[in-house]
Amino acid sequence: MKKWLLTSLLLLPGQSFADCSGVHCTNVKITRLVITESGISVGTSGDEKKLDCDAGTYDYLKLELGHKNYDSIYSLILTSHTTEHPIWLRVSDKGSCKISYVVSDK
Known part of the structure; x- marks a missing residue:
């Protein structure tokens, strides 16, 4: 039991947790890109339903074509x-x- 606990604790710092919450999605992978006339819709490996904003029916984040960057x-x-x-x-x-x-981040 002690070996298992020690091994778990040693491996834990190397693990990174990916999810969405509040106003950000942290350490997520991009799983889908949808290109439209108004910009792109982005799907991630996180749970967009946990965001404070409305990700819509398909849980997409939007990058509008008019964004200055x-x-x-x-x-x-x-x-x-x-x-x-x-x-x-x-x-x-x-x-x-x-x-x-x-x-x-690298």
């Missing part, structure tokens, strides 16, 4: 999706879930 954010999201690298997304706190910015 659209190209940079889209590039980082696409790279994350292609490489399956986890990403951190900040979204609006009310209304539809609009992506404000994204963070990628």
